[in-house]
Amino acid sequence: MNGPGPTTRTTDDALEGVMSRILRVGVTAAALLVAAGGVVYLLRVGELSPHYGTFGAAARSSRDPATIVRDAFRGQPTAIIELGLVVLVLTPVSRVVFALLAFLRLRDRLYVVFSAVVLTVLVFSLTGHSL
Amino acid sequence: MDTITFTAIVFAGSIGAGLLGSLTGLGGGVVIVPLLTVALGVDVHYAIGASLVSVIATSSGAAAAYLKEGFTNMRIGIFLEVATTAGAVLGASLATHLPGRAIEVVFGVVLLASVFLTLRLREPDAVAGADGGLGQRLRLDGEYPTPDGSVHYVPRRIPLGFGIMTGAGALSGLLGIGSGAVKVLALDQAMRLPFKVSTTTSNFMIGVTAAASAGIYLHRGFIQPGLAMPVMLGVLAGSLVGARLLVVSRTRALRVAFAAAILALGLEMIVSGLHL
Numbered sequence: 001m002n003g004p005g006p007t008t009r010t011t012d013d014a015l016e017g018v019m020s021r022i023l024r025v026g027v028t029a030a031a032l033l034v035a036a037g038g039v040v041y042l043l044r045v046g047e048l049s050p051h052y053g054t055f056g057a058a059a060r061s062s063r064d065p066a067t068i069v070r071d072a073f074r075g076q077p078t079a080i081i082e083l084g085l086v087v088l089v090l091t092p093v094s095r096v097v098f099a100l101l102a103f104l105r106l107r108d109r110l111y112v113v114f115s116a117v118v119l120t121v122l123v124f125s126l127t128g129h130s131l
Numbered sequence: 132m133d134t135i136t137f138t139a140i141v142f143a144g145s146i147g148a149g150l151l152g153s154l155t156g157l158g159g160g161v162v163i164v165p166l167l168t169v170a171l172g173v174d175v176h177y178a179i180g181a182s183l184v185s186v187i188a189t190s191s192g193a194a195a196a197y198l199k200e201g202f203t204n205m206r207i208g209i210f211l212e213v214a215t216t217a218g219a220v221l222g223a224s225l226a227t228h229l230p231g232r233a234i235e236v237v238f239g240v241v242l243l244a245s246v247f248l249t250l251r252l253r254e255p256d257a258v259a260g261a262d263g264g265l266g267q268r269l270r271l272d273g274e275y276p277t278p279d280g281s282v283h284y285v286p287r288r289i290p291l292g293f294g295i296m297t298g299a300g301a302l303s304g305l306l307g308i309g310s311g312a313v314k315v316l317a318l319d320q321a322m323r324l325p326f327k328v329s330t331t332t333s334n335f336m337i338g339v340t341a342a343a344s345a346g347i348y349l350h351r352g353f354i355q356p357g358l359a360m361p362v363m364l365g366v367l368a369g370s371l372v373g374a375r376l377l378v379v380s381r382t383r384a385l386r387v388a389f390a391a392a393i394l395a396l397g398l399e400m401i402v403s404g405l406h407l
Contacts, residue, residue, distance in 0.1 A: 009274070016198045016205055023195040023338070027188055031367060038360040042135055045357070050137050052167075052358055055174040055231060060352045081356035085184060088363070089345045091191055092338035099209060110269065114209050118339065121216040125346030131224035 015102050019095050026091025033072075033084030041077035093122050134357070141171065142361035149189065149369020154376065155389045156330075157245055158337075159366035160186045160308035164238055165396040169403055173358065175231040175238075179307025180353030183341050185366035186309040190337035192367065193374070197331040204273045204328055207286060207318070208335040211296045215314070215336055216343040218300025223344035226305050227351050235404030238306050242397030246390045248312050265289050275328055286322040295321055296336075304344035307353075309337040 051057040068086065071079030100115035148162035160182045167178035197203050226234060266272055272285035286292065295317035299310040314333035318324045324332070348354050 020195045020198040023191045027192045034360050034363055045134050050134055052173040052177045055176040058355050078356045081360050088187055089342050092342040114213055118212045118216050122343055125220055125343050128350040130347045
């Protein structure tokens with residue numbers, strides 16, 4: 001079957017416009033957080049030597065989002081950076097969520113399915129699962 | 132050395148990586164990992180973690196710009212992300228099982244292959260033609276703007292493209308890179324898309340692909356804030372500058388020079404990984 005289907009070209013353009021903004025806002029916010037955390041980090045931790053030579057030597061973070069946010073608001077530098085990194089990773093995820101919701105609203109079943117599958121894989125990975 | 136010096140060196144190197152990456156079209160990731168492991172003795176797991184972060188940042192920033200130009204095919208991107216994200220989880224899972232040296236050797240081989248990819252001649256753009264049955268049914272066809280109006284195209288050999296994309300995702304997850312070159316290869320050569328559609332759509336997919344690996348990297352402690360911070364900010368800065376310079380400096384001689392640098396880095400990584 002040929003033809004444009006539920007989603008037309010002009011709708012696509014509108015979706016692309018919103019996705020563009022999501023990506024730009026996300027990267028900017030993430031970069032600002034990481035930079036802010038970086039400044040505080042360097043001011044506080046300046047003397048110690050970093051331990052990146054051996055895997056496992058560097059400190060492991062809590063990885064719990066609630067703790068990260070709480071510590072970030074307390075001004076702990078690594079937490080601020082980690083918050084920025086979380087925002088960064090969630091930026092493309094947000095783009096997928098937005099696409100899914102948009103296709104749902106447009107009743108574009110095929111692309112709802114594609115977006116949902118991608119989102120499932122992302123959530124699988126983000127919640128710590130692997131193969 | 133103390134943290135401030137280390138961070139400054141990493142930051143400076145990352146700017147260079149972002150610059151080199153954007154001028155060669157290979158991305159910062161392929162330069163960052165060798166830089167950190169070979170030059171600074173950083174363990175490869177931390178290196179690929181920091182690299183992956185920078186890949187998400189630069190590709191998302193670039194995608195934001197490209198989406199507005201009208202060449203990106205969002206639907207091809209979303210469809211193929213099914214393949215790339217699955218591959219990414221596979222690759223990232225592999226990275227948690229393989230010893231660091233094995234990752235380094237694979238990385239070196241991929242670098243050498245990238246050099247070959249960037250220097251080879253490109254076949255001419257696909258002409259809009261009939262037969263693209265699956266492409267039409269999945270509504271992957273599109274249009275791109277030219278001075279003479281919109282040109283319609285439809286992707287071919289979609290199963291082949293899908294397969295290559297899974298591989299691209301796996302490489303991205305295993306090595307902490309964007310695999311933009313492989314994605315472009317699949318879109319341009321296998322699926323016969325117009326070149327600018329291929330490059331922008333490839334870029335569109337990189338961020339989501341990398342995010343699929345990032346979850347696994349985060350949970351395994353590959354991503355260290357103190358290291359990811361200067362890398363992310365440096366590569367972002369370098370890429371932005373590189374994107375401006377790109378318009379001015381498209382000479383083949385420059386690309387050959389950069390390819391030689393990547394070649395050297397690739398050999399270094401293989402040597403390092405094999406403990407030669």
